Amino acid sequence: MTDHDIELVRESFAHLHRRKVETAAMFYGRLFEIAPEVRPLFTKEIAEQSAKLMETLTVAMAALRDPEGLTALLRKLGRNHRSYGVEERHYASVEAALIWTLRASLGRGFTPQLERAWTSVYRHMAGIMIAAGRAG
Numbered sequence: 001m002t003d004h005d006i007e008l009v010r011e012s013f014a015h016l017h018r019r020k021v022e023t024a025a026m027f028y029g030r031l032f033e034i035a036p037e038v039r040p041l042f043t044k045e046i047a048e049q050s051a052k053l054m055e056t057l058t059v060a061m062a063a064l065r066d067p068e069g070l071t072a073l074l075r076k077l078g079r080n081h082r083s084y085g086v087e088e089r090h091y092a093s094v095e096a097a098l099i100w101t102l103r104a105s106l107g108r109g110f111t112p113q114l115e116r117a118w119t120s121v122y123r124h125m126a127g128i129m130i131a132a133g134r135a136g
C-alpha cells in the first residue's frame with residue numbers, strides 16, 4: 001500500500017460517497033449473489049448496515065494517513081467480525097464484491113491502476129482484521 005495508492009483510493013471514494021445509498025445497495029446485492037452463505041450473518045437491517053459500512057470506510061479513508069490509528073480500529077473490527085461468525089475465506093468474497101461495485105459504479109474511471117490501488121488497500125485492511133481475529 002503506497003502513498004499513491006492511498007491518494008487514488010481517497011479520490012475515488014469521494015465519488016462513491018456522494019452516492020452512498022446506491023453504492024451500498026449494489027455492494028450487498030453482489031455479495032449475497034456470489035456468497036449467499038454470508039447472508040444469515042447480517043442481522044441488522046441492510047440499510048442500517050450500509051450506513052455503518054460507509055461511515056467506517058470514511059473513517060478508514062481519514063485514517064489511512066494515520067497508520068497506528070487505523071491499525072487499532074482494524075484490530076477491533078477484526079475481533080468483532082470473528083464474533084459475528086465471519087470466516088477468513090469470506091474476506092475474498094467481500095473483496096470481489098467491492099471490486100465489482102467499484103467497476104460498476106465508476107465505469108471507465110475504474111482504471112487498472114485504481115483497481116490495483118483499491119485491492120492493495122483492501123488487502124492491507126483485511127490482513128490486519130484477519131490477524132486480529134486469529135489472535136482472538
Ligand code: HEM
Nearest residue numbers: 038041042043044052053056080084086090091094125126
Ligand atoms: C476490510 C473489511 C471490512 C470492513 C472495514 C468491515 C466493516 C464493518 C463495520 C464497521 C461493521 C459494523 C459493526 C462493527 O463496528 O463491528 C461491520 C459489521 C459486519 N460485517 Fe464487516 N467489514 C469488513 C469485512 C467483512 C467481511 C469479510 C464480512 C463477511 C461476510 C463482514 C460481515 C459483517 C457482518 C456479518 C457484520 C455484522 C452485521 C450485523 O450485526 O447485522 N464484514 N463490518
